[in-house]
Amino acid sequence: MITLYLGVSLVAAAVVLFIMQPVVKGIHASLEREDDELTETEARKRVALLALRDVEYDFLAGKLDEEDYRSLKADLTAEALAALEADEAAKAGLGAEAGDAALEAEIAMIRSGLREGVACPDCAYTNVSGSRFCSACGQALGELAAS
Numbered sequence: 001m002i003t004l005y006l007g008v009s010l011v012a013a014a015v016v017l018f019i020m021q022p023v024v025k026g027i028h029a030s031l032e033r034e035d036d037e038l039t040e041t042e043a044r045k046r047v048a049l050l051a052l053r054d055v056e057y058d059f060l061a062g063k064l065d066e067e068d069y070r071s072l073k074a075d076l077t078a079e080a081l082a083a084l085e086a087d088e089a090a091k092a093g094l095g096a097e098a099g100d101a102a103l104e105a106e107i108a109m110i111r112s113g114l115r116e117g118v119a120c121p122d123c124a125y126t127n128v129s130g131s132r133f134c135s136a137c138g139q140a141l142g143e144l145a146a147s
């Protein structure tokens with residue numbers, strides 16, 4: 001079930017990448033633009049980040065129960081981090097020029113959020129910034145916990 005959803009979600013994210021391009025706003029906007037020289041690692045990174053966002057949307061829309069949400073979020077966070085690091089390693093290997101400083105800054109911010117995120121008050125697990133529930137124990141985080 002979860003594996004199936006992951007596959008569907010990744011495909012859906014790739015489709016959304018092209019269809020929703022003029023519509024989607026916000027933090028990932030610059031990750032979704034056309035790029036004539038999109039590398040394999042860049043593509044993987046974008047898909048992973050979009051899938052992570054889709055999980056949030058699906059959870060908010062009630063398409064995911066809490067257990068699936070936490071499981072998917074943990075899996076996709078790991079994938080997104082791995083993809084970011086693979087992309088950086090690939091660029092370092094190619095000796096790519098600094099190029100798009102704004103995009104690099106945004107990626108650094110996303111990566112920081114993925115890594116530093118929100119510490120669970122219950123078990124101290126570090127969740128992705130903006131997480132509503134702890135990926136490790138299910139404790140409500142942030143604003144939801146206060147409400």
Ligand SMILES: [Zn+2]
Pocket residue numbers: 120121122123124125134135136137138139
């Ligand atoms: Zn926790």
